[in-house]
Amino acid sequence: MLQQAPKSSPQQPISVAIVGTGFGGQSAAIHLLKEGQNNFVMLERRPFMGGTWCQNSYPGAQVDVQSPLYSLASEPQAWSQMFAEQAELEAYTNRVIDKYRLREKTVLNFNVARVTWLNEIQCWRIDAEAGDVVYARYVISAQGPLSNPVIPNFPGRERFQGKSFHTNHWDHSYNYRGKRVAVIGSGASAAQVIPAIADIVAQLHVFQRTPHWVLPRPDRTFSPLVRKLLGNKVIYHALRKTIYWALEWRVFAFKYAHGLMKFFAQRPALKHLRTQVPDEQLRRKLTPDYTIGCKRIIVSNTLYPALSRSNVTLHDKDDGIAEITETGIVTAQGNQVELDLIVYSTGFDATDGAVGYEIIGRDDTTLSEFWHEYPRAYLGTTLPKFPNLFLVTGPNTGIGHTSAIFVIESQMQYIMRALKFADKQGGVIEVSEQAEADYTAMIHREMRKTVWHSGGCNSWYKSKSGHVIAMYPGFSFVYRLMARRFKPQHHWLPPSSMQESS
Numbered sequence: 001m002l003q004q005a006p007k008s009s010p011q012q013p014i015s016v017a018i019v020g021t022g023f024g025g026q027s028a029a030i031h032l033l034k035e036g037q038n039n040f041v042m043l044e045r046r047p048f049m050g051g052t053w054c055q056n057s058y059p060g061a062q063v064d065v066q067s068p069l070y071s072l073a074s075e076p077q078a079w080s081q082m083f084a085e086q087a088e089l090e091a092y093t094n095r096v097i098d099k100y101r102l103r104e105k106t107v108l109n110f111n112v113a114r115v116t117w118l119n120e121i122q123c124w125r126i127d128a129e130a131g132d133v134v135y136a137r138y139v140i141s142a143q144g145p146l147s148n149p150v151i152p153n154f155p156g157r158e159r160f161q162g163k164s165f166h167t168n169h170w171d172h173s174y175n176y177r178g179k180r181v182a183v184i185g186s187g188a189s190a191a192q193v194i195p196a197i198a199d200i201v202a203q204l205h206v207f208q209r210t211p212h213w214v215l216p217r218p219d220r221t222f223s224p225l226v227r228k229l230l231g232n233k234v235i236y237h238a239l240r241k242t243i244y245w246a247l248e249w250r251v252f253a254f255k256y257a258h259g260l261m262k263f264f265a266q267r268p269a270l271k272h273l274r275t276q277v278p279d280e281q282l283r284r285k286l287t288p289d290y291t292i293g294c295k296r297i298i299v300s301n302t303l304y305p306a307l308s309r310s311n312v313t314l315h316d317k318d319d320g321i322a323e324i325t326e327t328g329i330v331t332a333q334g335n336q337v338e339l340d341l342i343v344y345s346t347g348f349d350a351t352d353g354a355v356g357y358e359i360i361g362r363d364d365t366t367l368s369e370f371w372h373e374y375p376r377a378y379l380g381t382t383l384p385k386f387p388n389l390f391l392v393t394g395p396n397t398g399i400g401h402t403s404a405i406f407v408i409e410s411q412m413q414y415i416m417r418a419l420k421f422a423d424k425q426g427g428v429i430e431v432s433e434q435a436e437a438d439y440t441a442m443i444h445r446e447m448r449k450t451v452w453h454s455g456g457c458n459s460w461y462k463s464k465s466g467h468v469i470a471m472y473p474g475f476s477f478v479y480r481l482m483a484r485r486f487k488p489q490h491h492w493l494p495p496s497s498m499q500e501s502s
Contacts, residue, residue, distance in 0.1 A: 001103045001104070001106060001108060002041070002104070002105070002106060002107045002108075004107065004132065005041070005043075005107050005110065005128075005132045005133070005134050006041055006107075006134070008133075008134050008135040008136065009135055010118060010121045010123060010125075010135055011121070012135075013123040013124075013135035013136050013137050014039055014040065014041050014134060014135065014136045014137070015037060015039040015040055015136065015137050015138065016028075016032060016037065016039070016040035016041075016136060016137070016138045016139075016140060016419075017040065017041055017043060017124065017126055017134055017136035017138070017139050017140070018040060018041070018042045018043065018140045018142055019043050019112055019115075019126075019139065019140070019141045019142060019143055020042075020043075020044065020051060020141070020142035020143040020144060020147075020392075021042050021044045021049040021050060021051055021097070021102070021106055022050060022051015022052050022053075022093075022142065022143075022144050022147075023051060023052070023072070023093070023404075023405055023408060024051070024142030024143075024144060024392035024393055024408050025042055025044075025051065025140075025142040025392075026051075026072070026093070026096055026097065026100075026102065027072060027142075027392075027405075027408050027409055027412050028140045028142055028392065028412060028415070029042060029100065029102050029105065030072070030074065030096075030100055031412045031415075031416050032416075033100060035416060035419075035420075037419075040105060041105055041106075041107060041134060041136070042102060042105050042106040042107070043106075043107055043110040043112060043126065043128075043134065044106055044107065044108050044109075044110060045109070045110060045111035045112065045143075046108065046109070047108050047109055048108065049093075049094075049097055049102070049103065049106055049108070050090060050093045050094060050097065051093070051144055051147075052144060052146060052147070053086055053089035053090050053092075053093050054090050054093060054094075055147075055168060056086065056167065056168055056170075056189070057086055057090075057170055057172070058086075058167040058168075058170040058189065058192070058193055058196075059170075059192075059193055059196035059197055060192035060193050060194075060195060060196030060197075061085065061086035061189075061192055062083055062084065062085045062086065062192055063083055063084050063085075063089060064083070064188065064298075064299055065083075065402065065403045065404075066082050066083065066243045066403075067079040067081070067082060067083060067084040067088075067089075068082075068230065068236065068239045068240050068243060069240050069243045069244055069247070069402065069403045069405075069406070070084075070403045070404075070405055071092065071405065072096060072405060072409070073237075073240070073409055075092075075095075075096050075099075076230065076231065076233055076236040076237075077092050077095075077230070078222075078227040078228065078230045078231045079222060079227070079230060080221065080222060080227065081219060081220065081221045081222060082218070082219050082220050082222070083217060083219045083299075107132075107134075109130070110128045110130075110132060110134075111128055111129045111130070112126060112127070112128060112129075112356075112357045113127050113128060113129045113357055113358065114126075114127040114357060114358045114359075114360065115127075115139060115141075115357065115358070115359045115360070115389075116359075116360045117360060117361045117362055117386065117387060117388075117389075118135075119362055119363075122137070122387070122388075122427065122428050123135050123136060123137050123388075124136050124137070124138075124139045124388065124389070126139065137388060137427060138388045138389075138390070138419060138422075139388065139389050139390070140390045140392060140415065141355060141359075141389065141390065141391050141392065141394075142392035142393075143355070143356060144392075144393060145348070145350040145354045145393050145398065145470065146348045146350055147348065147356065148348055148349045148350075148353055148354070148356045149166045149167075149168040149169070149344075149346075149347070149348055149349075150346055150347055150348055150349050151166055151344045151346055152346055154321050154323065154324050155322070155323040155324065156323040156324040156325055157324045159324065159325060159326050160324050160325070160326060160327075160328075160339075160342060161326045161327065162327070162328075162339055162340045162341055162342065163340065163341045163342070164341065164342040164343075164344065165343065165344065166343075166344045166345075166346070167189045167190075167193060167343060167344070167345045168348070174341065176197060176200065176201055176340075176341055177200050177201070178200075178201065178202050179201055179202060179340040179341050180201070180202055180203045180205075180328075180338055180339050180340045180341070181197065181201045181203065181204050181205070181339065181340065181341045181342075181343065182204075182205040182206075182207060182328075182329060182337065182339050182341070182342045182343065183204065183205070183206050183207070183343045183345055184207045184321070184342065184343065184344050184345060184346055185207070185208075185209075185344065185345035185346045185347065186206065186207075186208035186209070186210070186211065186212060186345075187212065187296065187298075187345065187347060187460075188296055188298055189345045189347075190206070190345035191212070191214070191298045191300050191303045192300070193343060193345060194206060194303060194306050194307065194312075195300070195302035195303055195305070195306040198306040198307075198309050198311070198312055199306075199309070201311070202311065203311050203312075203313070204309075204311060204312045204313070205312075205313050205315060205329070205337050205339070206307065206312065206313070206314050206315065207315045207320060207321055207329075208285070208314060208315065208316055208317070209317055209320065210288070210295070210317070210457070210458075211285065211286045211287060211288045211316075212288065212295055212296065212297070212298045213265070213266065213269045213288050213292040213293075213295070213297050213298070214269060214272060214273065214286075214297075214298045214299070214300055214303055214304065215265065215268060215269050215272060215297060215298070215299050216268075216272055216299070216300075216301055217299040217300055217301050218299075219301075244402060244403075244406070247401050247402045248401065248402060248475060248476065248477065250400075250401035250402075251401055251474060251475050251476075253265065253293065253451075254293055254400060254401060254450055254451050254452070255446075255449050255450045255451070255473060255474065256449065258291055258293075258451050258454075258455070261291060261292050261293050261451060262291070262292065265292045265293065265297070266291070266292040269292055269297075270287075272304070273286060273287065273304065276304035276305055276308070277304050277307070277308055278308070279308065282307065282308065282314060285314055285316045286304070286307070286314070288457075289456070290455050290456035290457035291451050291455035291456055291457075292451075292455075293400070293451040293452070293455060294451050294452060294455025294456060294457035294459060295455075295457050295459040295461075296400070296459070296460075296461075297400075315331060318332065318333070319331045319332055319333045319335070320332050322334075324342070327339070329342075347460055348460075350398075350460055350469075350470050351374075351375060351395075351460070351461075351462065351463040351464075351469040351470055352371070352374075352375065352463050352464055352469075354375065354393075354394070354395070355367060355391070359386065359389070361383070361385045361386035361387070361389070362385045362386065362387060362430070363385060365385040365386075367383075367386070370383060370385065370386075373465055374395075374463045374464075374465040374467040374469060375394075375395040375463060375469050376395050376396075376436065376440045377391055377394045377395050377396075377436065377440075378431040378435055378436040378439045378440075378490070379397075379411070379414055379439065379479075379482060379483055380393070380394040380395050380396050380397035380411070380472070381394055381397075381411050381414060381415065381483075382418070382430070382431040382436075383431065383436060384430060384431055384432060384433040384436050384492070385430070385433075386430065387428050387429065387430040388422065388427075388428060388429060388430075390411075390415045390418070392408060392411055393407070393408060393411075395469050396443050396447075396468075396469060396470070396471065396472050396473070397411065397472055397479075398461070398470040398471045398472060399471070399472055399476055400452070400471055401476075402476050406476055406480070407472065407476060407479060410476070410479055410480040410483040410484070411483060413480070413483050413484045414483035414484070414486060417484075417486035418486060418491070421486065421488060421491070425493050426493065428493065429491050429493065430491065430492045430493075431490060431491055431492070432490055432491060432492045435487075435489075435490035435491070443472075443473060444467060444468075446473040446474060447467075447468050447471075447473040449473070450468070450471070450473050452468045452471050452473075453468050
């Protein structure tokens with residue numbers, strides 16, 4: 001592990017700086033190494049590497065996509081079950097890091113505050129909050145869209161005298177056994193935390209703003225024989241392809257035929273709800289009023305039974321949070337809920353605030369200015385006026401039906417081709433304004449057909465503008481084809497760069 005930022009200067013910049021060490025950062029580093037590029041550094045704001053599955057260690061944390069597909073294509077794993085739990089994902093992450101000796105390329109506790117394009121010398125200056133500086137020709141921003149947790153400004157929140165934390169920063173030193181606990185939120189993280197702690201705490205109060213559709217989790221534990229077979233690359237990749245194409249058809253339902261969603265997903269979800277929640281009043285609170293798929297679908301076999309426990313109380317929007325006091329929560333109906341612990345399962349700023357630091361591009365254009373209407377990027381990756389900058393899991397690269405890692409690895413195909421092209425043309429590359437505008441117009445034209453746009457809900461998929469920013473509106477293999485087919489005509493090369501290459 002690097003103890004401090006490697007030496008660099010405007011005259012001798014590092015070739016590539018990767019911000020973030022989760023799967024996006026790891027994939028970028030691995031691709032660079034395979035291209036023979038060793039002159040890069042990874043910058044990690046935390047005191048440890050690994051991203052999401054090393055940071056999110058809350059009780060019950062588990063992946064929602066089948067593990068053989070939710071993994072790097074070049075790194076098979078003999079998974080213990082179909083949907084891996086956090087500890088196994090963390091172990092996998094660290095195995096990949098160690099295999100490629102990425103710790104030797106990483107600076108920890110480097111919390112990026114500002115990234116500035118220096119046009120005269122055509123490189124990026126990366127400033128950390130602590131004052132360290134790195135200069136790099138290219139920047140790959142891979143901090144991830146679910147890395148900046150959000151806690152709403154509930155009235156009186158700062159007055160609470162008990163324990164409180166976000167699921168993203170779970171305090172494992174706190175013993176919640178036998179305590180009075182509130183979980184604020186009902187999304188994917190809450191759906192995993194609630195069953196994990198419901199039978200341990202004395203009382204559990206769940207504050208739900210909007211119910212989610214829930215489907216059974218088709219999980220299974222792999223036998224030793226199956227795990228041995230998964231260690232065979234041929235079998236592993238055959239299973240990956242089978243899972244991939246089994247999931248890919250869902251795009252038809254998300255986009256082209258919402259009626260399919262109601263038949264193949266909403267009906268099973270209603271049956272799952274009726275089977276697991278016998279209480280009619282509770283069932284009514286848990287029944288969404290929007291088309292399934294509009295918000296993230298939860299897969300769980302344990303959430304509904306946990307919510308049905310006698311020591312668990314579900315507060316819906318009619319009995320939401322009026323204020324937080326020194327001792328607990330006062331609900332909208334005037335009930336005082338005494339608490340020892342408040343767990344904020346309130347999500348992340350995954351759209352307008354997806355990049356957690358200031359970026360200043362060419363002509364002093366800031367990213368916040370460029371995104372003043374809504375976040376946008378060519379292939380969700382590059383932006384005009386921001387040369388040599390690549391966003392991993394940028395705007396409209398989220399995926400609701402398959403593995404996010406498939407999209408990340410698709411982006412890498414575009415990024416590596418762009419880097420090669422730029423190196424041949426003088427070392428600077430920028431997507432043209434017209435290419436980005438055309439791509440963005442296409443994305444939001446296609447988005448109007450999707451359930452995320454017209455399903456009757458307000459989700460974190462949308463930015464403040466109302467545009468759906470988090471999701472890609474189509475087949476993931478189509479995105480991969482676009483990413484693979486690098487188009488030089490869509491990119492602008494500064495005159496000085498072209499002159500140098502001639």
